Amino acid sequence: MSYYKIDDLEQYFKHYKKSVREPRKFWDKIADENFTWYQKWDKVVEFDMQTADVKWFLNAKVNITKNCIDRHLAKRGEKTAIIFEPNNPKEEARHITYNELYEQVSKWANVLREQGVKKGDRVCIYLPMIPELAFAVLACARIGAVHSVIFAGFSASAVSTRVNDLESKVIITADGGYRGSKSIDLKGIIDEALEKTPSVEKVFVVKRTNSEITMKPGRDQWIQPLLDDALNNNVAEIMDAEDPLFILYTSGSTGKPKGMLHTTAGYMVYSAYTFKNIFQYEENDVYWCTADIGWITGHSYILYGPLLNGATTVIFEGVPSYPDFGRFWEVIDKHKVSQFYTSPTAIRSLAKENSEWVDKYKLTSLKVLASVGEPINEEAWHWYNDHVGKKKAPIADTWWQTETGGIMISPIPFVTPTKPTYATLPLPGVQPVLMDEKRNEIEGNQVVGSLCIKFPWPGMARTIWGDHQRFVDTYFSTFPGKYFTGDGALRDEVGYYRITGRVDDVVIVSGHNLGTAPIEDAINEHPAVAESAIVGFPHAVKGNALYGFIILKEFGETRDRDNLSNEINQFISSHIGPIAKLDKIQFVSGLPKTRSGKIMRRILRKIAEGDFSNFGDTSTLLNPEIVDEIKNGKL
């Protein structure tokens, strides 16, 4: 019996039980039967959940791109691997076959090797959503370089923080990028970022917008002439199962972003397995995930998961509202998309427009819908179900994280009965538990707690780049021996999970994971600001928005508040990126603090939400009077 694909609920339970009772046998069989290896493993898994040392498929040798590309060539060489749908609908879509993908990735890999990039080197990629982004990522994996894609919406300072953390010598970028009616000066941002990055020796530039840019002699090169001269075949690097594949940053509860490191074999097995089951992909389907490759969703479910399964995957350069609110639906009809994966924020932003924008499209090709990144509220779920899926396409509400590498809890379409707002059941191999405040596991159903995972799974991140202790402290010490997700969840009467939101200082805004600490750090750099505290509050479209409580220095008190607010948001934009801007700013004279000096964010959250009913126990506050002042200031 194969464990790779789940066809019905009975089989799901059977596979699930097997994966818990005999996880080694379960993953051994999946890895053995569905991938191409240079050499198989000596041992399936070795782990210590106290020290957070986890290894899968020990001593196996593999290259993920051989599995994404080469092994499909005999059967699927002329099949489309990537459909590129440009920002401007008048620009023709590109269909890239698996043969062409092999040639492109080979050329890119040869160029990088010739330019001195070696196994283990970290390569930063700052590109718009164009096919070259896929080629660059896969070329790194081909030669064993560790790719780190930096979302092209990040500011220069966010880019330099990441490049410096990685001590990256090579950057791949473009002359610019299109996003709706805007064109973004990516090379200009890189030039600014690289003023503060001593490690960078080479910058390769892809031509996309034909914008005027400056090329720094000795450092910057157009990539095209190099590609033109490169051979179109390439021998892949032989990688150890636990060699790093990529590093992707995520926000944390201190100012410094965490470079989550994923390794080769476990990530490959897990992204492929989860893609196959969640999207129920069949040979002639066209699959589209609207995320950006700068996030984990794009890594696992635009590139690796689909390509590992020989799928046709859409790369979309644009935005849902350009040139109009029907763009997603137009693209679905145009390319006959069968599986569609997007975010609740995108759904809500389109649902608030006239439903004619969606209703005028047929959307008959759709078989499976999915959602990711934040809780999907009931209204958005129904709109998605009624208007997009026409009540025929099951919705997979997929819960997972940058750290988990792949989907962890989700209905399997046509297998698991869905329930709006519920991510439902864990995938085989995933052992979720809910923990109470006393760090005990909560048994039974109809319970609420902190969501942890108690056994390793192949796709999990292995460490934080350069700081294993922080990895242990963040994820494995709150509930010793278990991986702590940072999310709260409830388990209903039948054992379905519903994610209730973050229980730490991370706020999910429009599906973007934002740590409040780095935003506060940015604000506090403004000369007029003495201190600040950021919390999230519910927002109809973005899910959450940011509310800033800000204490000014004495001289700041005389400044015009509107001007100051604008300046503060500008600061945030240039330090982090526009996505972290504050929706509301309230200037206050103090912040509620405990005797140990900790800001009591629970109270600020309630004030930001406009819920003044019960602030809970405030007896440990050093300055309880400030609560009324802040509350009255808001009214």
Ligand code: PRX
């Ligand atoms: O809070 C959860 C939320 O997004 C967090 C992970 O963010 P990130 O690492 O950026 O990865 C996003 C894409 C995988 C989680 O800790 N989240 C993600 N999916 C869901 C969700 N919350 C509720 N329901 C989901 N389906």
